[in-house]
Amino acid sequence: MTARLRLNDGHSIPQIGLGLWQVPAVITAQTVATGLRLGYRLIDGAAVYGNEEGQGQGVRCSEVPRDQIFVTTKIWNDAQGHDTTLRAAEAGLARLGLDYVDLLLIHWPCPARGLYIDTWRALIRLREDGRCRSIGVSNFNAPHLERLIGETGVVPVLNQIEVNPRLQQAELRALHDQLGIVTQSWTPLGQGKSFDAPAIAKAAQRSGKTPAQVILRWHVQIGASVIPRSTREAGLAENLDIFDFALTPEEMADIATLDEGTRCGPDPARFEML
Numbered sequence: 001m002t003a004r005l006r007l008n009d010g011h012s013i014p015q016i017g018l019g020l021w022q023v024p025a026v027i028t029a030q031t032v033a034t035g036l037r038l039g040y041r042l043i044d045g046a047a048v049y050g051n052e053e054g055q056g057q058g059v060r061c062s063e064v065p066r067d068q069i070f071v072t073t074k075i076w077n078d079a080q081g082h083d084t085t086l087r088a089a090e091a092g093l094a095r096l097g098l099d100y101v102d103l104l105l106i107h108w109p110c111p112a113r114g115l116y117i118d119t120w121r122a123l124i125r126l127r128e129d130g131r132c133r134s135i136g137v138s139n140f141n142a143p144h145l146e147r148l149i150g151e152t153g154v155v156p157v158l159n160q161i162e163v164n165p166r167l168q169q170a171e172l173r174a175l176h177d178q179l180g181i182v183t184q185s186w187t188p189l190g191q192g193k194s195f196d197a198p199a200i201a202k203a204a205q206r207s208g209k210t211p212a213q214v215i216l217r218w219h220v221q222i223g224a225s226v227i228p229r230s231t232r233e234a235g236l237a238e239n240l241d242i243f244d245f246a247l248t249p250e251e252m253a254d255i256a257t258l259d260e261g262t263r264c265g266p267d268p269a270r271f272e273m274l
């Protein structure tokens, strides 16, 4: 049983989940099935990952009941706009073979296109229609969040952003806390770039855990939901096994010093790819 975080709409989300970016479509159903068997209850997908069919198949064919699995998908940039988003969401549900998803996200704000408010209004409607339980955003910076909330009055339950030891996002996470938004960390392992950092290696040695487990535990202790990806069964199991130890305040302080503000992924203020 993994920990859960409360969402501002009354639902809750598992604190750890399985990410599906770059999981080849042919092995996605099997990867999801293995994850569910090992104890994952949150499966993070997206239209643009090209593997929603496998995501849905893994969920539908599992012995774990649907209402115990938290399914996320995302609206890709080329579908932004009110009616296009409504259609994209229906197409996503059809690919997943599901009646609803637990969480629907706007994948990127694409601020230059100026469509994320219309897109958000479509998500509000999809939630009212029962096609998704909760609605949130991804890669939104403070100005995007403030505009969204200011114009619609509806606060996203979650913002899925890049967070790892080299990009700790303390300011944006503090804003999330103030607004009642859960932070969810993508590329949480930071491409392994901090595995050898003394702060990580020392904590790993002290706790008898791997560098990846120390980093995932750090995400949990900063209060984030975290969605590591692995296509190896051993990796999936390792990443889930982080609830039987804790980092000390000194170890948390040491890891805080690794922040360099450097991204693995694109800058949301400029990313407009269709």
Ligand SMILES: NC(=O)c1ccc[n+]([C@@H]2O[C@H](COP(=O)([O-])OP(=O)(O)OC[C@H]3O[C@@H](n4cnc5c(N)ncnc54)[C@H](OP(=O)(O)O)[C@@H]3O)[C@@H](O)[C@H]2O)c1
Binding pocket: 018, 019, 020, 021, 022, 044, 045, 107, 138, 139, 160, 161, 185, 186, 187, 188, 189, 190, 191, 212, 213, 227, 228, 229, 230, 231, 232, 235, 236, 238, 239, 265
């Ligand atoms: N919203 C967005 O814009 C956005 C952007 C990027 C990602 N995401 C989401 O976030 C999820 C996670 O991010 P990510 O896939 O970029 O990266 P990640 O989970 O940080 O890292 C995945 C990589 O680390 C390896 N790995 C996994 N567990 C490991 C372990 N215990 N020890 C050593 N290596 C390990 C994996 O290889 P193996 O498979 O060989 O284990 C894979 O190469 C994505 O899958 C996606 O769902 C969202």
